[in-house]
Amino acid sequence: MIAAVVMDLDGTLIESTDLWRAARRDSAATGDEVAVHESATDYVLERADTLEPVPGAEALVHAVAAHVPVVVATTAPARYAAVLTDLMPGLFEPVSSIVVGDFAERHTPIDLHRTVLDSLGMASENVVALLNSTSGLLDACTLGMRARGIPHPSRPLPRELAGVGIPVSPTHHHAAVTLLRMFRTEGVIPPRWRLGKQLLAV
Known part of the structure; x- marks a missing residue:
């Protein structure tokens, strides 16, 4: 689950x-x-x-966080994440935690994923990794996480990802719908829960 x-x-x-x-x-x-x-x-x-949320990102975070914890991960330093949380409270308010990297210690994206799993205390197969980079997605798969691509609109992910079992959501709305359906299928939310009502804001 x-x-x-x-x-x-x-x-x-x-x-x-x-x-x-x-x-x-x-x-x-x-x-x-x-x-x-x-x-x-x-x-x-x-x-x-000058920074803004990606279109659909805020609705995605709110839709997912209504049912399971959402963790934001970045290899950028904590001071960067702190500024963004102040600038965009609507995006970050539902987020359970933010895991940041330490470039001085040469932390890599896979190190960051390990830190996320350690902080959650959950089995990797119970954690979905919603990422926009090929390397990050492959690293998540290596750790046993359930990787799903969500490309930036101007930077599509390679089709080859499907060949290694990594699905790609073309938009944030698609990612939200897919995750909510997965929640319903796996019992995170009741089987009779109405998907359309939840997604009005997405």
Whole structure:
């Protein structure tokens, strides 16, 4: 039975991918990898008021969090996540926890997924990983999580993911509908629960 859902922050919930790309270009000559990462974070935070949720992200989070804990995961530092939670309370209010990375300790996305599982204290097969990167999805599968792709509208995921058993939701609305149907099938919500009513806001 699904007991929790973990979601990517950048690109899945927040329209931030282009800003991070610009930040890394701007910071490329600032020193070693850690210094570049810190400089890029400063660059993004100086422009954080330009960031917005991905269309449909807020409705997705609210729909899922009404039934199971939602964990947001990011390899960005805690100070970045803290600013976003202040700027977008409607998006983050239903979130149970945010797990952040520590670039200085070379934490990788798979390390982040392990931390999420440790923090939840749940078996990996009971956790859905809703992610927008191929590497992250494959890492989640490696750990036994139930991976589901949700690409950024301008950056589709490769079709080959289906060949390794990773389904892809083309939109946030599709992801919400699919997860709620899974909740009903697996007994998270009652079999007679009406899907349409729940999704009015999605």
